[in-house]
Every structure is written in C-alpha cells, then in structure tokens.
Amino acid sequence: MVSGPLTQMLARNAAFAQTYQAPPKLLQMASAMRSSNAGVVVLSCSDPRLNPYQILGLDATLKATMIRNAGGRVVDAIRTLAVLQTIGAPGTIAVMHHTDCGMTHYHDADIRAALRDLAPEETEAIDASKFGEITTSIEESVREDLKLLRASPLIRKGTQIVGLKYDIFSGELSVVEEEGDAKSGSKLV
Ligand SMILES: [Zn+2]
Secondary structure, X not given: OOOOHHHHHHHHHHHHHHOOOOXXXXXXXXXXHHHHOOOEEEEEEOOOOOOHHHHOOOOOOOOOEEEEEHHHOHHHOHHHHHHXXXXXXXXXXXXXEEXXXXXXXXXXXXXXXXHHHHOHHXXXXXXXXXXXXXXXXXXXXXXXXXXXXXXXXXXOOOOEEEEEEEOOOOOOEEEEEEEOOHHHHHOOO
C-alpha cells in the first residue's frame, strides 16, 4: 500500500491524465531530432530544490532532455549520454552544478562510512568506489566533468559542451566554460 506524500502525488496524477495531450511517438521524435542536431541534454543534480525546467524556462516550445544524479556528475551519466546520442544525436550537452550541493557537504569518506554500516560485507567494493564528491569550487567541479566528457570516446566530436553554475540562492545561472569540440577544449586544461 502506498503511503506518505506519494499518495497525494498519485492523486494529482489522476487529475493530470484527465487533460493530458499525448506527445509524438519516440521514433518520429528521434528522427526529427537527429536530422536537426538541435537536441539539448542537460545534466544536473537530483536536489529537489533545483528545477531545471523552471531554471531554463522550458515549456512546450523549448525542450531539453534531462539527466539528473547526485551532483550532476558525468561519471554516472555516461551510459545515459551514450544512449541519448544513439536516439537523438543531441548537438549540445550542458553540465550544470550548483552551489550548496549535497556533494560539497557529504564527501566520499562520509558516503563510504554510511555504506559500510549498511553493507559491511561490501567493504572492499565500497572503499574502491568514488561517489562524486565536490571538494573544490563549483567552477572546478564543472571543468573536471567537461574534461571527462571531452575525453570520452562515446561522446560525438563536434558536440557543443557547455558548463553551467547555478546559484541556488539567487536563481542565477552562469556559463563556466563553453567549447565547440574536444580539440579546442583541451587547450583549457
Ligand atoms: Zn546538488
């Protein structure tokens, strides 16, 4: 039995579905996206205070494909990016990190300690894992992730890769770094 706030969410969904307008079919949309190269993927944090649809003014006329994870880190977004490139061949990938992020407060050592308590039999694997801590400035963590993207053979050359910093207290988004391709990007590191 579902309990807690999800109960209300499911009730709201029932109302939502009443007036829902179905989108185009996937294969139709993917074909249009691939031919225009206009797709935008935004990688951002899972933080519930951060709403990328609102931050970027997305609506029925301006869309982006979303990837969200703890910190908005590239390390565990690569699989999804590889799939998205196959489906819609996005011309732009934006990496958005934000101020007051959980990954700046909870570091890998904290996460490892909590996980060792939860699953002591997995200690070896836990200690060998990285969890995406941010111990530098947000600008630096964004640059680190852009470097990973540019170095990945799974990201198409020529993809516009842009780094963004979101100030969660002012609502302002600023461009940390933008480059058209891996070659020019490598000059910055
Ligand atoms: Zn965050």
